[in-house]
Amino acid sequence: MTQTIVLGAGMVGTGTALALQAQGRDVLLLDRREPGRETSYGNAGIIQGEAVEPYALPRALPDLLAAALGKHNQVDWRLSEAPGWAGPLWSYWRQSEESRHARISRSYARLIRAALADHGALIAAAGADDLLRRDGFRQLFRSGAELAAALREAERLHAGYGVGFTAEDGAALARAEPGLRRALPGALLWHDSWSIADPGGLVSAYAALFAARGGRITTGDATSLRRDGAGWRVDTAEGPQGAEEVVVALGPWSPQMLAPLGLRIPMVWKRGYHLHFTGSGPRIPLIDAENSTVLSPMRAGLRVLTGAHITTPGTPPRQRQMTRATRAAGELFDIGQPIEPEPWSGNRPCLPRMLPIVGPAPGLPGLWLNFGHGHQGFTLGPTTGRLLADLMVGRPVETDLTNALAWPAR
Secondary structure (H helix, E strand, O other): OEEEEEEOOOHHHHHHHHHHHHOOOOEEEEEOOOOOOOHHHOOOOEEOOOOOOOOOOOOOHHHHHHHHOOOOOOEEOOHHHHHHHHHHHHHHHHHOOHHHHHHHHHHHHHHHHHHHHHHHHHHHHHOOHHHEEOOOEEEEEOOHHHHHHHHHHHHHHHHHHOOOEEEEEHHHHHHHOOOOOOOOOEEEEEOOOEEEOOHHHHHHHHHHHHHHOOOEEEEEEEEEEEEEOOEEEEEEOOEEEEEEEEEEOOHHHHHHHHHHHOOOOOOEEEEEEEEEEOOOOOOOOEEEHHHOEEEEEEOOEEEEEOOEEEEOOOOOOOOHHHHHHHHHHHHHOOOOOEOOOOOEEEEEEEOOOOOOEEEEOOOOOOEEEEEOEHHHHHHHHHHHHHHHHHHHHOOOOOHHHHHHHOOOOO
């Protein structure tokens, strides 16, 4: 019998499989597709060492009204879908209150601070340095007032957490990004982040490292998970596979998979969209802050990404944000033509408390959880994988951090 099965071969699941393998476990990594082809594929490719505080929901009335009326590109939603997400979103909004968010951020920042080192070790071992840039990313502003407000926030993060940044005026921005089509007030260059030219490719490289070290990878149906005596069993392309312990690292699909086992997990799905374009873009990833649009140079072309569409599983995609993002990107650079006929879309698994669940499933011996990373699964996958592996093999883990990441999800 295999000691451990990891369900989910995205960045979180693959990072967990590698960490358990390093602890001497015999591990089977399972997904419905090959590693790195779902949510982990479609992000901006930024390992965000500067993201020491999780994304909070806006609480100021003007911001709430703007979101409700679709006045900006940061959030999209449909009233018809509200029954599916209103409850979790209300809890998320409550946790976004300033004092609660500050308490959550203390635990969150400790995870983020470890991310670059955890990725760095795996990138070196996997021979994936050709995918990596260590020169940060830019946050661009179209108005002087927005730039000034962002600078104050950056100074707060630097004072509180030591986050590194450089403020660039319009001239410095133009020198750094000569492809810009218009003069702008300036930008913030965030130093504590790396970018990846192929996010799915990095997960694939980590999975290849796992396989080279003796791990097994297969496809299968995670929803077939069931009790098998004192252990667990799941259906795979190789036939039923049993294990003493199972890790659920299925990102946004985790609540659906766990519901038949009696675990009810409130989650906010934030769907994101992207398209690749044939033209030019920035030298390093760039966020057009006032249009909630990201431009990221990739091997596949210039990737243009949107803000969040708050939705529920199974709802059809919506084009409004991608249309706005394409227009905003074209105002800044000569982006050319779209490469794909339709935008890609994927879902960020956001728990109301903004921290992932990392630990044992209550009342289900041998079942472990590692999901709910919100916007930062790509950044935090190796870190929470290492933390969970330590818990599973009984190695010491700081009690306060363990408690912060444990059940319940609320």
